[in-house]
Every structure is written in C-alpha cells, then in structure tokens.
Amino acid sequence: MRAEPVEGDDPRAVLRGLRGAVLGAGPAITLGGGVPAGEVPSGTAVIVTTSGSTGHPKSVVLSRSALTSSALATADRIGSGAWLLALPAGYIAGVQVLVRALVSGREPAILAGSFSAHAFAAAAGAMASSDGGAAVPMYTSLVPAQLQTLLDAEDDGVRTGLRRFEAVLVGGQALAAPLAERAQAAGVRVVRTYGASETSGGCVYDGVPLDGVAVRIDDGEVQVAGPVLAEGYLGEPERTAAAFVRDAAGRRWYRTGDLGTFDGVLRVTGRRDNVIVSGGVNVSLDRVERLVRTLPGLSGAVVVAVADERWGEASVIAVPAADLAGTDVVALLREVRSAVGEALGAPARPRAILPVPAIPLLPSGKPDRAALRAAAARAAV
Incomplete structure (x- = not known):
C-alpha cells in the first residue's frame, strides 16, 4: 500500500487526504515529515510523526479501523454533530477532529490562520446551527492554553461562542484545576481527554474509557487496549514490541509510560520517564x-x-x-x-x-x- 506526504500546516490538504484515506480508496497519508512516500502496511490511513515521550521522532502507523473506531466511540459518548478544527491538523488531535467530521457526514469548520480568541469566535459564529429546522450540536477540541486564551478574552462574544458548543474536548496535557473551574463558571462544557497518537488520540474522557477501550495499571504504569490502538512504529519492530505488549490471553496493550491509578476512573499521576x-x-x-x-x-x-x-x-x-x-x-x-x-x-x-x-x-x-x-x-x- 502506498503513502503520500501531506503538509500538516495545511488543514484543507489534510482533510482531502483523510477523505480518501479513511472513507475512500485513496492512499495513506503521512504527517509530520520524516517518512518518505512509499509502501506502508495494508489498511493504513495515516502515519503521524511526533517527538514522542523521549523527545525522539517516532512515526505512528494508524489504520482506518483504529481512527474510525475512535471517532464512533466519541460520538457514542458525547454525541454527533458539527466539528470546528482549531488545532493543528498535522497532530493526532487535529486529525481526529477531521475524522469525526467525516464519519458524521458533515464538513468540518476550519479556523484559518493563527489561533486567536476573535478568530475562534468568528469561526464558531459561522457554523451552521440547524439542519432542516433541527438544531445541530457543535463540538471542538482545544489544548488548555487555547482555552485559557479564550477565557482571558475581554469580549463577551468569545465566551458566548464557547458556550454554543455541546462539548469542548480539552487534552494534550493536564488541565489545571483553576482553569477548569473558570471554564465551568463561564458555562463552558469541558470534557477532559486522555490519550496519545498510539491510541488514535483521546480514548479516556473525564477519566472513563470510551466504549471498547480498556485501561489497566501494570507495575504503576497506565496501559490501554482496544480497537483504537496503532499498528506500531513504521520500520521499528523492536520499538513497537517494547511499546505494545500482549497479555496471557493474547490481548494487545499499549504502554503509555504514564503512572496512575484506575478504579473505573483513571487518574494520571506522572511519567515513568x-x-x-x-x-x-x-x-x-x-x-x-x-x-x-x-x-x-x-x-x-x-x-x-x-x-x-x-x-x-x-x-x-x-x-x-x-x-x-x-x-x-x-x-x-x-x-x-x-x-x-x-x-x-x-x-x-x-x-x-x-x-x-x-x-x-x-x-x-x-x-x-x-x-x-x-x-x-x-x-x-
């Protein structure tokens, strides 16, 4: 199977590539550089190259099945509707906003240019709010720094725009309690997400795994299983074997490198490294x-x-x-x-x-x- 590089800083190019790779018969796409065009495992949709937890590049192979399983599980948890892309399209969180939109059958709204409070409010305001007279729920995904920028804005229109969203997924890093409290006080419906490129993005929402996703703690480490897992790292079988392990029953688990506890609700306490x-x-x-x-x-x-x-x-x-x-x-x-x-x-x-x-x-x-x-x-x- 062939893969073609796509510029991650061009969200519309990424969307076109995903439309073919996820919904059609188009080639897989590579994001983040470092991966030449060429053959990739069958069923691959996207290869996302990131810095990784060690700071060294890794090229994560994600299948159509993993990406769509994640998107469908998200819809089951928070609902389906219209999505606004406010994150870089070259990273897994941005990729998943576009995949969720494609799976829902709706064109995503895209925040063009650099992120700012006013650009976000304008993009949110331009989104269709109804379809045939029926209200269409709106969703977006942010990192905490973006959420803080929006809450800091001295503009009621920005907060009004934020409150229009049925859910605002916030991930990429820990959400500080004071910021979460500010969002709640402003009437923003925040959903904390936890995940990685290797789990097709967020796979635990507000501490609770998505349907089909399992979490366990092994020697203090958070590990994740389910249909959302990546195939591994392109061209690195040893690294793949170290990060993705099988239990006695043959079930495949991703070793996140995070420390935490899980009693039905996941609490991440730090990093192993x-x-x-x-x-x-x-x-x-x-x-x-x-x-x-x-x-x-x-x-x-x-x-x-x-x-x-x-x-x-x-x-x-x-x-x-x-x-x-x-x-x-x-x-x-x-x-x-x-x-x-x-x-x-x-x-x-x-x-x-x-x-x-x-x-x-x-x-x-x-x-x-x-x-x-x-x-x-x-x-x-």
Whole structure:
C-alpha cells in the first residue's frame, strides 16, 4: 500500500487526504515529515510523526479501523454533530477532529490562520446551527492554553461562542484545576481527554474509557487496549514490541509510560520517564539538562518539572547558589532560554532558575529530583 506526504500546516490538504484515506480508496497519508512516500502496511490511513515521550521522532502507523473506531466511540459518548478544527491538523488531535467530521457526514469548520480568541469566535459564529429546522450540536477540541486564551478574552462574544458548543474536548496535557473551574463558571462544557497518537488520540474522557477501550495499571504504569490502538512504529519492530505488549490471553496493550491509578476512573499521576508535556508538546528534561549543563556556570545544574497554569508543565533549573555568585541571574536565564529554544524548541525553554544551597542527592548519588520539585513549588518560581 502506498503513502503520500501531506503538509500538516495545511488543514484543507489534510482533510482531502483523510477523505480518501479513511472513507475512500485513496492512499495513506503521512504527517509530520520524516517518512518518505512509499509502501506502508495494508489498511493504513495515516502515519503521524511526533517527538514522542523521549523527545525522539517516532512515526505512528494508524489504520482506518483504529481512527474510525475512535471517532464512533466519541460520538457514542458525547454525541454527533458539527466539528470546528482549531488545532493543528498535522497532530493526532487535529486529525481526529477531521475524522469525526467525516464519519458524521458533515464538513468540518476550519479556523484559518493563527489561533486567536476573535478568530475562534468568528469561526464558531459561522457554523451552521440547524439542519432542516433541527438544531445541530457543535463540538471542538482545544489544548488548555487555547482555552485559557479564550477565557482571558475581554469580549463577551468569545465566551458566548464557547458556550454554543455541546462539548469542548480539552487534552494534550493536564488541565489545571483553576482553569477548569473558570471554564465551568463561564458555562463552558469541558470534557477532559486522555490519550496519545498510539491510541488514535483521546480514548479516556473525564477519566472513563470510551466504549471498547480498556485501561489497566501494570507495575504503576497506565496501559490501554482496544480497537483504537496503532499498528506500531513504521520500520521499528523492536520499538513497537517494547511499546505494545500482549497479555496471557493474547490481548494487545499499549504502554503509555504514564503512572496512575484506575478504579473505573483513571487518574494520571506522572511519567515513568523524565518528560513533561508543555503546551501539548513532549519535552525531554534529560535533553534540556544536557544542554543547560554545557553553558558556563551551569555544569552542576539539574532541570526539574513544575506545574504551569497556562502550559500544563514547565521546567526549572536548580543551581547551587555558590555557582551563581556574582552572576546576573536574569541575564543568565535569558541566555539559557535562547539556547534551549534554538536547539530544542520554544516549549523546552526553562521557566526560571532556582538557587539552592546544594543539590540534594539520593543514596545512589543521583540528584533527588522530588526534593528539588518540592523546593521549586515552595519557592513558587
């Protein structure tokens, strides 16, 4: 089976490609670059290349069956209607907005250009609200930073537009409690979603798995099974085997790398690896730390995660105070953010520098990152 590359920053091109790949006999499409046109497994609809939880590229193979199973399960959970694409079409969350629209038989509305509160309100206002006299429910999907932008807007029309939606799916990163409370107070019907490219996007809504999706906790790790799972990673059988495992009954599970609990409601508590999700982008703190330690005066620095109301998570650089003696910390942070942003992208830029008396160590001699995270929280950096 053939696959053709499509520019992920052109939502209408992605929509055309998906129409053929998901509903018709068209070729599979590849998004995110890094995958040459060529042969892919039979039944493939989309290959999404992302940074992954390790910060290294991975090309996730998604079948027509997985994508449509996810779309149909979403409709069963929240209803079917008209969808507005306000996310980048080259990522799985944007792909699924378009697939849900295609499966429902309705053309999606597309927010053209850069995201802004006024552009969102205009796109929402232009959506058809009825069909043959019957009201058509409206749906959209956002990341928390977009939701905050809309709630921050000094324009009643923006909030009115938000309230028109039957459900606003919010995912890509943890939704901070204060932001969720603001949305509820504004009358916005938010549905928190949890998932990954490997699960065809969100597969757990408000903590409850979609129909057909199963969740289990294995050695503290959240694992997911069901018809929404990807086929694996293109051309990487070993990586696929490590991420997708079978139980004694032969059922296939995706190892998310997240830690959590599940008693009918999923609660995610963190990551097995040293990765944050900032603005919906996976950032490896190990990579950030390695780069930071190459800069003058920061060879002993440790980079740790902190909560961030706008972006979900951010990072802070813990540095022994003695190493900062006589240093303009503000100028140093500016230099660090510039270097990290240039090398690893804007979401990887550390938020602050935290002077500490000394780097606390575990018995193994490794930095005590939990203690440093707690120190950062106390300092509110």
